[in-house]
Amino acid sequence: MVQLTSGICSRLSEATPAEIDEIGGGYTVQLVSIKKVTAVSAAAPAIDRYRIIMSDGVHFIQAMLATQLNDLVSNEEIVKNSVVIIDKLTCNVLGDKRLIIVLDLHVVSREEEKIGNPTAAPSLAQPPAAVESRPVVSAPPNQHSPPATNEPVLAQPRPATSNRPGRSIYPIEGLSPYQNNWTIKARVTFKSEVRTWSNPRGDGKLFNVTLMDESGEIRGTGFNAVVDALYDKFEEGKVYYVSKACINLAKKKFSHIQNEYELNLERNTEVEECLEPSSLPMIKYNFIPLSQLEELQKDSVCDVICIVKEIGDLTEIISKANRPVTKRDLIIVDKSQYAVRLTLWGKQAETFAADDLSVIAFKSVKVGDFGGRSLSSINSTIMAISPDIEEAHLLRGWYDGIGGEKTFHSYSNVSSGSASAGFNRNEIRSILDVKQSQIGIDKVDFFSTRATIMHVKSDNIAYPACPTQNCNKKVTEANERWRCEKCDKTYERPEYRYILSMAVADWSGQAWLQGFNDAGLAVFDKTADEIMQMKEQNEAQYNAYVAQVVGKTYNFSCRAKQDTYNDQTRVRYGISKISPLDYQEEAKHLLNVLMTSPWGQGA
The missing domain is CATH 2.40.50.140 (Nucleic acid-binding proteins)
Known part of the structure; x- marks a missing residue:
């Protein structure tokens, strides 16, 4: 049985707030109760907090988890009767009420039987004389003071x-x-x-x-x-x-x-x-692997740690406010074997001084979704080159050991030099299986399928794009010129790019797939400029050309992702890669299947 720290609950219950800070951490307790409470205020939205009851086997006391520990509860890393070691806590006071707040802990055992039969710990009869009850400041105009409640309110922290x-x-x-x-x-x-x-x-x-x-x-x-x-x-x-x-x-x-x-x-x-030595942390990271960017919402902010694979030149564009802005594109990779474009802006782009293959930790970079997934710096982005943290040392060791020889997957907006998720013949899924499995609902999923084109929407097959390299932004026509708001430039003519929506089918059913320029080039064997010119000159010829792809079979690498459009939520299937059948390759695959089957092995 786990040994709890004897007498700690009585000690905490009887200590003054200042003495609680001196007690420190390192003691083992059991969480006999975890309850979500909501601190309600007219001046602020509801905030989820968790009240816990800590036991040392003989006595118990109440406390609150600091909000940065909420994930431990939501991820079920701590549950009722978990045994934990309290690493740090503090004490707040509101009037004559004390509130212990647990700032940090780590789990010893997640599931245990209740230890002992604890009773409420004795407490101070009166708040300490040195503690002065501080008046509550009036709420802002047109607002009200927090309502009275039996739950502890985190409004008057005890310093x-x-x-x-x-x-x-x-x-x-x-x-x-x-x-x-x-x-x-x-x-x-x-x-x-x-x-x-x-x-x-x-x-x-x-x-x-x-x-x-x-x-x-x-x-x-x-x-x-x-x-x-x-x-x-x-x-x-x-x-x-x-x-x-x-x-x-x-x-x-x-x-x-x-x-x-x-x-x-x-x-x-x-x-x-503060001139005295301080143990306050330098920075806190919450790193996510690059492979999980698809699961984040556009414009959300995240922390990443990466190897810089490629460093682009410093360039200048004109912003929407008609001001010149400098930028620099990086291609970054990590242990999840994904490559992503990260754009630095302004001063960070100008002063960037890291070498190729440096380890860099980025705090607070913004997620973009145009043409795939990308990252960009914002005003609050912090960049640390070769930081002295465990994650950086592990990443450096991995890349120098085996990572440099790996092939990296990419989102569709990364340079063509990086490999993208490929078609896997051994994991082909039927359309019926994809739909019944409900992939893409809770997170982004990838799958391979083989299907035949049944119909292509021909009324909106391409869009006019900015001809500037790597821009691809849609341009608008004005005064017989085409303007790109992103680049703040006008052009004589646009460069059309495919945006496909087509119905495909296999033996089990039908689905709609969406694809961009690479998919259109693979299907039509003409550029979008050429096919739009055909449409302008002879629409009947254009319709016949689009119709001739019906009945052709392809191998598809797809991405399933749930989205909402016009208040309707659905799963959309995007084409990551499309390739025609290579019959020699297909024959080799079938031969391999036969030879490794029980019948083939017995032949």
Whole structure:
């Protein structure tokens, strides 16, 4: 049986908030209850939090999980009666109520029988005299104070006592608009450049910083005069005491940080560098493999760690705001054996100084979906070349050992030098099997099938695209010229590109497949320019040419993905690769099947 830490629940229950911080971590408890509660506020949307009951086998106490640990519950890494080691916690106080918040833990055993018959631990009869009940700040106009509730409210965190007299430190996790007189101790992980704007209402400027402590992250923004007062005080990588800023609801449109609140830096905001040694983390990553980009929504933000396979030249385009913008394209790969184009913009593109095959960790890059999957830097992107972290060392060892010899799959927007997912004869699936298996509903799935073209939609077979290399953006006609909004240029004529929708069938059923330019070239053996010219000159000849592909059989590599269009959700099948039958190759495959079958082996 697992040994729990004797007496820890009584010790935590009777300790003052300051003493709880001194207790530290490293003790083993059992989670006899995990319950989802929702902290409701008129000033903020509902936030899922988890209340837990921790037991040492003799006594139990209540606590809350910090929101960064929510995934442990949702992924069922911890369940009722799991045994865990508490690595770090803190204590908040609201009036005469204390709330213990678990900041970090790791699992010892996921499923255990209940240990002992614990009872409620004895607690302090009164809140400690040194703890002053802080008044709740009035809610913003047209809003209301949080409703009374029996659930603990994370509105008045009890600060941890600092090693400096008169200074109390709050965890970022505990900040909310309903408190004052707080100070956080946080590391600056990102500082933006000063950005300016001009509109009919006037001119202005702003900057923002990302602040991080062990409990979480928060974004701080300063405007106009605050820029002059505070911008030079912040330096990336250093730790600061920050206080007297306004806590507002986070504007998710402008920030991808996982925090419901953000700081509005003001003229009286105090920023003081912490000169004592600090154990605050430098940066927190949540890496995903490149093979999972298809599962992310367009414009979502993620962290990746990769090998830079190719480095493009620095180029310049004209933005929609009619301003020149510099960019640089990279082709990156990782252990999932996928290759993806990542575009750096502005200063990051200009100052990029890594060599080919360097290991780079990117925090907060945006996912794009035009023509496949791609990544691009945004204002808050952090790039670390050859970082001294475990994931970087493992990736370096893998690539130097075996990764350099691997063939990498690619999304359709990666340069043709990278291999894409190919057709697998050993895993051919019938159309009926694909539909009945409901692949593509929960995540992106790939499959191989062999089918015959039954019909091609000929009314919208191609679109006018920008002729600039690697742009492919749709252009619009104006004054007998064609304009690309992305490149901010006009052209005498467009370059047409295929966009196919065709019905295919096999012995089991029929399905609609969608394909782009490569699929059209494979089917028609003419460029989209040529076929559109044919349509303009002789539509009857065009219709006959399109109809002649009906009845031809191809091997298809497809991607199944669920999407919503006109409020209807369905699974769409996209063509990743299409190739005509190679009868010699098919004969060899059939011969191999026969020779490896029981009949062939007995012959």
